[in-house]
Each structure stands twice: as C-alpha cells, then as structure tokens.
Amino acid sequence: MSYPLAYQLYSSRNFPPLGDQLPELAAMGYDAIEPWLPAYEADPAGFGRQVRAAGMRIIGFHMPLDGLAADPERWCDIAEAMEAEVLIPPFVPAEERQPKPEFWRGVGERLARGAEVAERRGLTVAWHNHDFEYAPLPDGTRPIEHILGVSDAVKFEIDCGWIVRGGADPAEELRRYADRIVAIQLKDTAGPDGMGTEDGWRATGDGIIDWEALVPLMKETAATHVVAEHDNPADWRAFAARSADHMRRLGLAAGAA
Template identity: 85%
Template sequence: MTFPLAYQLYSSRNFPPLEAQLPELAAMGYDAIEPWLPAYEADPAAFRRAVEAAGMRIIGFHMPLAGLAEDPGAWCDIAEAMGAEVLIPPYVPQEERQPTAAYWRGIGEILARGAEVAAKRGLTVAWHNHDFEYVALPDGTRPIDHILGVSEALKFEIDCGWIVRGGADPAEELRRYADRIVAIQLKDTAGPDGMSSEDGWRATGDGIIDWQALVPLMEATAATHVVAEHDNPADWRAFASRSAETMRRIGLAKGS
C-alpha cells in the first residue's frame, strides 16, 4: 500500500525563498506540501496556485490552536482557499501547559468544537503531537489520551519522532489510535550520542526508528498520506531527497 507523500514546509523555513523549492520537491516525488504559518498567511489562494503550478497539492496544513478556538470558521475559509482537507493545530506553548487531566481535556474540548464546525463544511481537524503529550501527569495519565479522548471527531497527525523523544513506542501508538490517524509524520531522530547536530533530528531512514517494522501498522491506520519533516536540517535538499527515497524503499510512497 502506498500513500501520497507530503513535505512539511516548516523543514525549509531557514532556506528562503520557499516557493522556489516547490518544483524541486515535486521532482523528488512529493505529491503534496504541508504548510505552516506564515507560508500561506499573506494569500492562501495564491499559495495554493504556486503549489499546484509545481504539480502538487495541499492535503493538510498547520495552524494555531488559538485560531481554531477563536474563529474556526475563518480557518475553514483558509482551508478551502488552499484546497486543503485537514486543519492541524500542532502545539501548546510550554508556558501555558498545566499538569492536570482537566487542562488537557480542555484542550481536547477546544479541538472537538473546532472539529464540529469543520465537519459541517466537509473538513477535518487533527491534532499533531510533540513529546510533552507522552509525559505522564502526576495522576499517571497522559495528556495525549485526554486530548484525543474527548471526541471521535477529532483526528490525529501522529509524529513518530516526537513520540520516541517522549519515551513512548510508535508501534503502540499506531495501534492504539489506528482509526483516528489521518496523517503520519515519518520524523526520524538520532540516539543520545547524536543530539549535537541538527537538534538530533535526522532524515527518514538515517535515525534510530525501525521504519520497515512500522509499515504494517501504518497501513492498518486510517491515514490518507505520509509526511516528511525535520525541525532543523543543515541541508533541506539532502533531507527531502533522502526521506522520499526511504519512504519509497519501504513501500509507503509510490515508486517503490
């Protein structure tokens, strides 16, 4: 089973101009761009045209959680302008996080309300994890389970690299939330001795995650696409090409 292959444009934020990268990414075999603010902020429709001119599309995009809470309709408008299907809030700032189950259920409630608005317009809201959602609270529960436990309408973009950094097992999380996962980020991480370069992140296939072992679990999810991301690559081209090559080699992307 192969998936459309998306590239998280955040990976290239330090190498402007971003639009100049689009034809190169398409030539590497990427089918879609997953943008983040401010890439599309000035003119979502124009950004869509640039992506489509390069032969790609936008399936999902990262957006602020506060935007979903304050004006979900406006962000649905942005999704439609970009031709996107999935709105993806990805983060809670550290200074706002509270170590209680009630707080994290509250985050889930915000997301669930946004998902309800989006669903009426044929759109989906999905949470994107980092490592902090896997750190146990004082009562032994995990933030991720409270976030996703509020509503089945809320979906999940699972980031395997951050799960490893959070001390959890990507295989178990792929099983646990298989029917909620709409996108899979194949972010790779170095081991403890490799954290001094590129913030410890690696191109897919160059880190410690056994991607081949995870393929059957990924195929059993409800995912519609897979995503390459690296938070601080020294060379965006090397990261993008190597990640696409790995995804094809293990049979997740076309051309394998």
C-alpha cells in the same frame, strides 16, 4: 498500499525563498506540501495556486490552536482557499501547559468544537503531537489520552519522532489510535534525547527508528498520506531527497519499487 507523500515546509523555513523549493520537491517525487503558518498567511489562495502550479497539492496544513478555537469559520475559509482538507493544530506553548487532566481535556474540547464546525464544511481537524503529550501527569495518565479522548471527530497526525523523544513507543501509539490517524509523519531521530547536530533529527531512515517494523502497523491505520519532516536540517535538499527515497523503498510512497 502506497500513500501520497507530503513534505512539511517548516523543514526548510531557513532556506528562503520557499516558492523556489516547490518545483524541486515535486521533482523529488513529493505529491503534496504541508505548510505551516506563516507560509500561507499573506495569500492562502495564491499560495495554493503556487503549490498546484508546481504539480503538488495541500492535503493538510498546520495552524494555531487559538485560531481554531476563536474563529473556526475563518480557518475553514483558509483551508478552502488553499483547497486543503485537514486543519492541523500542532502545539501548546510551554508557558501555558498545566500538569492537570482537566487542562488537557480542555484542549480536546477546543479541538472538538473546531472539528464540529469543520465537519459541517466537509473538512477535518487533526491534532499533531510533540513530546510533551507523552509525559505522565501526576495521576499517571498522559496528556494525549485527554486530548484525543474528548471526541472521535478529532483525528490525529502522528509524529513518530516526537513520540520516541517523549519516551513512548510509536508501535503502541499506531495501534492505539489506528482508526483516528489521518497522517503519519516519519520524522527520524538520532537518539531519544534530542542531542547532537541538527538538533538530533535525521532524514527518514538515518536515525534510530525501525521503520520497517512500523510499516505494517501504518498500513492498518486510517492514514491518507505520509509526511517527511525535519526540524532543523543543515541541507534541506539532502533531507528531502533522502526521506522521499527511503519512504519509497519502504513501499509507503507512490512510485515505490
């Protein structure tokens, strides 16, 4: 089983112009771009056309949780303008986080309300994790359990690298949320603490994560695509090419040997 291979454009935000990267990414074998705000903000329809002209598409895109909560119809309009399918809020700012189950259930409730609107328009809402969702709360529960525990309509883009950074096991999380996972980010890390060059991130296959062991579990999920991401690469081309090649060798991406 193989998947469309997407590239999170946040990875190369420090190497503008982003538009010039699109044909190169397509040539590397990427099928899709996963953009983040503000890459598409000025002209969502135009950005979508630019991606399609390069021979790729947009399956999911990162967008603000506050935007989804305040004006879900507008963000569904943006999704449709880009011909995207999945709206992906990825973050709660550190200054807003509270170590209380009710706070994280509130995040899940905001996502659920947005998902209800999106579902009526044939779209999907998925949460994207970082490490903070895996830090135990005083009662021993974890934020991720409360975020995803409110509604099955809220799906999950699982970021394996951040799970490792959060002290959890990607294998366990792939099993736990198999039927909720719509996208898998194969983000790799040099270690569990985030230290070292490039903020401790690595191209897929160059870090400590045992991807070969995770592949069978990935294929048991409801994922529709896989995503390459690196938060701070020194060389975006090297990261993108290496990650695409490794995903193909794992048998995940289209064109796998």
